Amino acid sequence: MSDATSSRPPPRDARPVEWRALAIQIAIALAILWLGWQAIGNVAENMRARNIPSNFDFLSATAGFDLNQSLIAYSATSTYGRAFLVGLLNTLAVAAIGIFFATIIGFAVGVARLSQNWMAAKLATIYVEVIRNTPLLLQLFFWYTAVLAPLPGPRQSISLPALGLRMPDPQAGMAAITAFALASFVLLSVRNQIKGSAIKAAGYAISALFMILMIVAILFGPRVAGFGNAVGILDIRDGAYVFLNNRGLFLPFPSLGEAAIWLPAIILASAIGATGFSFWAKSQREEKGRILPVFWISMLILIVPAALTIWAAGSSVTIDYPQLRGFNLAGGVRVYPEFFALVLGLSLYTASFIAEIVRAGILSVAKGQSEAALALGLRRPTILKLVIIPQAMRVVIPPLTNQYLNLTKNSSLAVFIGFPDLVQIFVGTVLNQTGAMIQIISITMAVYLVISLLTSLAMNFYNNKMALSER
């Protein structure tokens, strides 16, 4: 396709004659070189005339400005290079959280648009049309200025929920969760081995009963057994967990204590293990036709080691709840209004595009595919899992990645509502203070370019792997 004219000797005039093509290319290259030479000369002269720094020394100079939101230690005495790192990390954080929520909302809305339910389909359509057809910047202004800014002060915070559950003794709680996960897994695998419908029904009944018993045991067991001074592994807590006011969103946050070093490493290792297992299970299915309970085993791999770590760490793991002290809220984690508005706006905006991609993906799977699968005797959930989703994903993934990139690039709109992302800190404040415009704009563009190119590379790899192999 790409070289439609090169397959056979071209007829007269069908493409530029060799020497003509060569001349055109040389002329273009010379013109570009000449323009570039002129531009470089002008830049050098203008920079000298305006006293603009032309090296990267400013990166190690003291920044002298404060930032209220930073993932790493930063103060006014830090360097501009440090400020750049803060901005980069903030951009990546906004992008990651935004992508997470946009994907969930987008898939839900996309499926809802195809729903048989008229109400769900229409509501999803209205959402998509309204969000897609108004500028993102307008939506950010709306969330930031018209919704979050007029919220009441801390003493009149909107609080959610009024009542909640808490875990007074995390050690006992984690032990119980581990036991519950293991027991339900054993039960499920035993049940899957049972053949025959009557016995199978009995198996379902037994597992349901067992689950209920486990939940009751978790809730009230320690109280009955008189374990320590715990009143129950889960306990009804009076008061709210989540507060929303004009200073931001306040959420409970786990304080890990001694487990702080181990827990992230163990969660990462389990995630790698679970991924590896699902690949192995897929190869088993394709080679031997053995279908394994991938979801349950993955959950087991994810939950049990983390729960055991928390259990081993004992009482050092606690959850820090936000509480009203004086005129402000203390404890927990504070999500600043700028960050909240940015993530909210970006997720809702990108979700409307993802919804359309998901819808197109599902519609792209020919009806004959699911009919053929039904004729083979597969059940509906199996058809969805093995026939429809894999084919839809081939259509969905490339534009979905594009939307993730768009979200990352759109996070630069943070500059309009004052969230310290890469552009706001570096192209805004640092550029104003140092005037090193060429270096700063080049670094910023390079960051976004590297992110885009890495994603494109991954995408090309995926496309080559997933492309239909045609004869």
Place this chain on the structure above:
Amino acid sequence: MGATSSTGPTSPSQPSFVRSAMTADRSPPVPTSGPLAWLRDNLFPGPMSAVATILGLLFLLWVIPPLARFLFLDAIWSADNGDACRAPEAGACWAYVRQKFGFFMYGSYPREDVWRVNLTLVAGAVLTLWMLWPDARGRGGAALAFFTVYPVLAFGILTGSPPFPIGWLPSSPEGQIAWMVLIVALFATASTLFYLNRYTGWAIAIFGFIAWSELGSWWSSLELPLVGTHLWGGIFVSLLVATVGIVFSLPLGIALALGRRSQMPVLRFLSVMLIEFVRGVPLITVLVMANTMLPLFVPDSWSPDRLLRPLIGVALFSAVYMAEVVRGGLQSVPKGQYEGAMSLGLSWWQMTRLVVLPQALVTVIPGIVNSFIALFKDTTLVAIVGIFDFLKAVDTGRLDPVWAGPKISTTGYVFAAIFYFIFCFGMSRYSMMMERRHSAGRSR
């Protein structure tokens, strides 16, 4: 079995397997049409669906009454200042929008000269509608006027400087604007030439040039006051940025897409570099670059106008996205079309213009319109380099002490949202209509 059925009942008395009493009536079939059936099929087909319907209804009940109260019932429709709107029970303050409409529309353009803006907008709207109306006569002529004569005259009318650059140096402000006009005109002529028959194109270009130079002296005798671009603002600037972006991005995008698929390695390399570079960075950084670095690239006296810089940035940014859309269209043209054109002895230009592009562009109409919609929404970002577009005007208006109040910002944003929605939604519907018309011949 066979024996029983072939002999049949032989005795006069009823055989045991024949019924002696009528069976009970079956209940009538469930209706498959009518409002009840519709409700059952579309709102309550199953328990989960019923729950979703009820949740949706509750959501609507929760959202619609306060929204209706805010937008219509409690809204303030006319007032001289913000006192009435500051009352706690007041809804949207439409009086503020009415009062500020001039500012939202024209920015700080001198009030006694806004007829010039209106004239430009009306002429642009007429030409656009004419060009886009599916069965209108002379659509090609309208398109030609829109892409060549209109931009030149519009710049002349809006700035008040004669649209003829000879004699103006780039260093004076009028000269800069005139050079903007010249660039637009040259570009428009070049892209039009590409579409027309070669001789017609040249004839139009030469006659246009003569008429244009005559126009220059006549224009000076009109003595329209000069209005600098620092006074331009509002909806008018948003539409201007969008129009310039659209007018430039389509031809530039086609050129880049052809360059990317070219046989010449230098051309291909340059196109790929430009496309991938601009696509990889956010529009804000492109705008900041155009604003701060463009003046460094040219000699000091040539420093481009402050409105021209973001226009270049926006046009470049939308052109590379357009290039990718057009490339998709070029790839969808079957190989046989190229081979057929070559076997007829067409040159590369003829083949591209007459065979490949018409088919490629029709296939990607939805993608092109999507780029236009994205471009229209992205015009809001020019505020980062100090251009007073519509959204910036709305965002500034809420700070006016006469009107400032808790409902003002929401009112302004709702108004802006309605404006953008009408334009973007209209464009998407238009593209769907065109898509249907074009696919009518292909669908079975």
